[in-house]
Amino acid sequence: MEDDKKFKANGILWSSCKKYYREILLELSKKSKIEQIVIYNLKNYYADFIIECYQHDEDVMSDGYINEKIDRLLKDDNTTIVAFTLVIEDANYKYDRKDNLQCVQARNIKELLRKEFSKKVENYFLDNIIHLADNPQESEILKKVFNKYQKYAIKGYLLEGCNPSYAIELYSEKGDSNLDYR
Numbered sequence: 001m002e003d004d005k006k007f008k009a010n011g012i013l014w015s016s017c018k019k020y021y022r023e024i025l026l027e028l029s030k031k032s033k034i035e036q037i038v039i040y041n042l043k044n045y046y047a048d049f050i051i052e053c054y055q056h057d058e059d060v061m062s063d064g065y066i067n068e069k070i071d072r073l074l075k076d077d078n079t080t081i082v083a084f085t086l087v088i089e090d091a092n093y094k095y096d097r098k099d100n101l102q103c104v105q106a107r108n109i110k111e112l113l114r115k116e117f118s119k120k121v122e123n124y125f126l127d128n129i130i131h132l133a134d135n136p137q138e139s140e141i142l143k144k145v146f147n148k149y150q151k152y153a154i155k156g157y158l159l160e161g162c163n164p165s166y167a168i169e170l171y172s173e174k175g176d177s178n179l180d181y182r
Helices: 015-031 043-054 058-062 065-075 104-117 136-148
Strands: 007-013 033-041 080-088 093-095 101-103 130-132 153-158
Touching (some): 007 015, 015 104, 043 065, 043 136
Antiparallel strands (some): 033 153
């Protein structure tokens, strides 16, 4: 595959689906290679983290949606999230109705997972299961947010032969970047 067709889509599994993290990650791995996974406990900074993930999206930030999302996620009394990087090898892009470039496979993956797990997650509401970047710019924004909050990273998994893109301190203490390091 050509590198320009490869899309590294950064994403988040929100706290509300904690009991399904393994199952969702397994489903993701059936769709594309997962290059990196980092578990964060954001403690009192969960709301700030959420805002920073969506700051670039005027629609989310302007209509009160972000406040509802924060309120609902904080009701879970759980501040643990899973950040991950999904490698989509042969990415196809199209423009949505608002003229935003989106990776077709990333959109399909998150829609399928939301549909499948919305029936299982208590107090489900739109987008409280997964957030997955639709394009390289959004993926880069998430990577920067993941790095900003790296001191809250508690465990990391890295596909052998890959270098970490975020929470790098998690791997540097041991001096290597293999799977299952804490």
